[in-house]
Structure formats: C-alpha cells, structure tokens
Amino acid sequence: MAPQGQLQGMSAAQLSQKVVNNESLFILDVRNESDFQDWKIEGKHVHIMNTPYFELIDGVESILDSIPDDKEVLVVCAKEGSSKFVAEQLIEQGKQNVSYLIGGMKAWSEHLEPVTIGGLRDGGELVQFVRVGKGCLSYMIISNGEAAVIDAVRMTDAFTQYAKERNIQIKHTIDTHLHADHISGGRHLAELTGATYWLPPKDAEEVVFPYEKLEEGRKIVVGHTEIEIQPLYSPGHTIGSTSFVVDHQYLLSGDILFVESIGRPDLAGKAEDWVSDLRTTLYERYKQLSEDLIVLPAHFGKVTELGEGGRVSARLGDLFKQNPGLNIQDEAAFRRTVTEKLPPQPNAYQEIRQINMGKITPSVEEQREMEIGPNRCAVHDA
Structure with a gap:
C-alpha cells in the first residue's frame, strides 16, 4: 500500500x-x-x-x-x-x-505476457505470448536451443529478450495469414535474428518483400529432434489462412477458430466468397483432426477466454461441443451469422493490411495509433 x-x-x-x-x-x-x-x-x-x-x-x-x-x-x-x-x-x-x-x-495495448502452454515430446516447450490489452496471441516453439515464432506482433523485443534469456536462437518466424487487425512483427523479427520468414502464398500476392512459401505438405523443423510444425491449409478468415499441428499435440488455429467464437471472413472484402471456405475448414477439415488436440488461437475476444495463468486454449473435441460457431448445422444460417452479425471492423484495418504487405511504413507512433482498440477478428455473435 x-x-x-x-x-x-x-x-x-x-x-x-x-x-x-x-x-x-x-x-x-x-x-x-x-x-x-x-x-x-x-x-x-x-x-x-x-x-x-x-x-x-x-x-x-x-x-x-x-x-x-x-x-x-x-x-x-x-x-x-x-x-x-x-x-x-x-x-x-x-x-x-x-x-x-x-x-x-x-x-x-503493447505488453506481452509469456506463459508456458506445455511440453513437447523431446523435452522442448510451447510458450504463448498473451497481449492481454489487445487480445493478440503469439507463440514460440522451443526445441534443442532453437525456436519458431508464430504470429509475432510488432513489439519484437519481447521475443528477442525471451530468446536471449533462454539462450535460444530464433530460426523461423511464421504468420498464419496476412493480419488485418494488428501489425505483424514476423518479417522484422526475421530480419533481426536471421530467421526465415514464412507466409501463405495465397495471402501474399501483393507483398513487396521476399518470403518462404507456407504451403501444406511442407514441414518446418525446429531443433535437432525434428519437432514438426505441419502446415494445414485452412481458408476462411483469409484465402491463405494456414493452421499448424505441432508435435501431434497442438493445433495453432490462427484466426479461424477461437475458444468462444470463430473467425470472420470479411476483412479483405470477400465475405460472401469466403463463407464456404470457412465452413469447410471448420466443419470438415478440422473434424478430421484428433479431438485431443489443444487449440491455440491467434486471438481472444473476451476476458472470459483467459484460463489459468492467463493461458488461452481448449481441447478441440470440447470446442465441437461448446463453441456456438461450430454448431450451426443449417448452412444458410451459418452464412447469415458470419456475414451479417459482425462487430465493427478493426481500427485502420485497411492500412494495417498495407503495412503487412510491405507497401507502407508509418512511424512507430502512427503504428501505435492504428492499433489502439480491441481486436475484432471473431464473429462474437456466433
């Protein structure tokens, strides 16, 4: 006191x-x-x-x-x-x-809180970086002194400092899709650390910088014991959205599936075109995966989604039972839900997409102003 x-x-x-x-x-x-x-x-x-x-x-x-x-x-x-x-x-x-x-x-808005989600079979671990004030979630897969960072936000110091303290070398930075609600730190982090930057090619048609194509069938290896990060093409939020199955334990779902909702398909102006992709990903592709996978999304929308220690996660099988967005059996009703019942679009989302394509480079202060406010990647009324 x-x-x-x-x-x-x-x-x-x-x-x-x-x-x-x-x-x-x-x-x-x-x-x-x-x-x-x-x-x-x-x-x-x-x-x-x-x-x-x-x-x-x-x-x-x-x-x-x-x-x-x-x-x-x-x-x-x-x-x-x-x-x-x-x-x-x-x-x-x-x-x-x-x-x-x-x-x-x-x-x-800018603080990141690192929390350990769990271990990997070779003794490595998966760490979630929770941006509590903005609802963004980033991940670091660690194995044998190497790391991959997934969906990094622009405050890259949080990742480089964590890696330095743990004596870890960041080898890969990966974006599950071209983000519209926040400025990605993936490319900048790759430049700082000499890592390889990966991006889904279907989301990268307008980017103006080199990147490695993140495509289904490619395996990104971290550490000497081959912890596999298996990309899974899962369009709907964007046309290139890609999920990851990590170590046969974790499903990094990007902005396709959240703990209490599902991703919105309208942030590139293609809602009507992408609704079918979103439904196919959620109701068919994800249904083929093990129900025991732990779902780790790229965002959370409500504080109720924070679990013990601030972790945001859920078992896939439980989400198929409890998540409203996974239980709209009528296809027309699903289409209405994800195209009509949407929250406001994210602040400055068009400019943020342009930044993430490498087309514009605003000052740090301008970037802060663009990101002020909550993330709005989910269909919260699902």
Whole structure:
C-alpha cells in the first residue's frame, strides 16, 4: 500500500499479472466515454468506472463517494498525464492505495505476457505470448536451443529478450495469414535474428518483400529432434489462412477458430466468397483432426477466454461441443451469422493490411495509433 500523499505508478506488466491472477482491482478510467465504450481494461475481479477527465479538472469531490476505500485503485487514461493528475487529486482528498497506469492505455495495448502452454515430446516447450490489452496471441516453439515464432506482433523485443534469456536462437518466424487487425512483427523479427520468414502464398500476392512459401505438405523443423510444425491449409478468415499441428499435440488455429467464437471472413472484402471456405475448414477439415488436440488461437475476444495463468486454449473435441460457431448445422444460417452479425471492423484495418504487405511504413507512433482498440477478428455473435 502506498503511503498517504505518495503517488505511485503501476506498469502494464504489473496490471497484466493482476488480471491473469484474478486479483481484485478498482479502475477509474478518465478517457472520454466513446473511447471507453470502444475498449477498456477487463478482468474477472476488475471493477471499472468511467468519468471523463474534463469533468474532474476542477476537482474530484463529485466522485469521492464512488471510489472504494477497501480496494486498490488504478487511474487510467490514454497516455498517462491525465491519470497522474486525477490520482494526485484523489490522494490529496485522503484516498489511499491509489496509483496510475504508467504509459496509459497505449502501454496496456503493447505488453506481452509469456506463459508456458506445455511440453513437447523431446523435452522442448510451447510458450504463448498473451497481449492481454489487445487480445493478440503469439507463440514460440522451443526445441534443442532453437525456436519458431508464430504470429509475432510488432513489439519484437519481447521475443528477442525471451530468446536471449533462454539462450535460444530464433530460426523461423511464421504468420498464419496476412493480419488485418494488428501489425505483424514476423518479417522484422526475421530480419533481426536471421530467421526465415514464412507466409501463405495465397495471402501474399501483393507483398513487396521476399518470403518462404507456407504451403501444406511442407514441414518446418525446429531443433535437432525434428519437432514438426505441419502446415494445414485452412481458408476462411483469409484465402491463405494456414493452421499448424505441432508435435501431434497442438493445433495453432490462427484466426479461424477461437475458444468462444470463430473467425470472420470479411476483412479483405470477400465475405460472401469466403463463407464456404470457412465452413469447410471448420466443419470438415478440422473434424478430421484428433479431438485431443489443444487449440491455440491467434486471438481472444473476451476476458472470459483467459484460463489459468492467463493461458488461452481448449481441447478441440470440447470446442465441437461448446463453441456456438461450430454448431450451426443449417448452412444458410451459418452464412447469415458470419456475414451479417459482425462487430465493427478493426481500427485502420485497411492500412494495417498495407503495412503487412510491405507497401507502407508509418512511424512507430502512427503504428501505435492504428492499433489502439480491441481486436475484432471473431464473429462474437456466433
């Protein structure tokens, strides 16, 4: 507990730990209402209140009765400045255990939390990097001192630092598809580490950089004992979407299948064309796989999808029973669900696709602005 009168900051990493560990926290979000409604910090025991900063410039007396004395209080804004001001006002009014989010929601959007999913048969392991504030999931397959990183986000330091600490060499970076909701770090990470960058060729017709073709039948080997990453062509979210069966244990499903929903087919403007592909992948190709595979998606949409320690995963057989998107037997109803009942499209998704093709290179700050907000790759009403 911070001594009265002393303002403390909470890092995005500390906040992430509280969310994944289901700790109790009261958040005062001082962004404007529209930004708050679009995207907010969520957690099982997170209680959140929105009062715009401009209502508090002249004092916080109007909200004092709403700020609990028996909970840790975190003040949040877009970049940090407004939250520091409001937190200081609360402390001056006698509130204790008050802190502000260092770097604001921008920092929250960029933090990656590594969690170990499980082991590989040769003693290696599979690590999931959870971008709690954005809902993105990246993966590192580790075997015999080598690694492959799948669906890397643009904050590549998280992967290079993790590899350095573990004395691991990143040999491959792979994107399951051409992303539209966030900027891929796969190509940049490959350049930093000398790794091979893989991309499905059907998604790469407009890219302007060299890449290795990720096609069914090719096996990407990590380590000396041949941990196989077997690509599985699985179109629907995009025409090139490719899943992976790793070590006969894990199914990395990209943005085709999530824990509580399924992928949307409209982010390249081809929804009507790709609906049949999506249904075939989910209802036929995936049905041929072992029900015991652990599904590891590229995104999660709701905090309820976070499991123990922040992991996002589910057994394939369980998803066929429980996931609404896998239980729409009528084909016409399925088509309506994935073309009509969609959430808003991701922020700046057209520009993000252009970046991921290598056609434009905005500044780091411009890239941050493009990614602000939640991911919207799923059919959440499925």
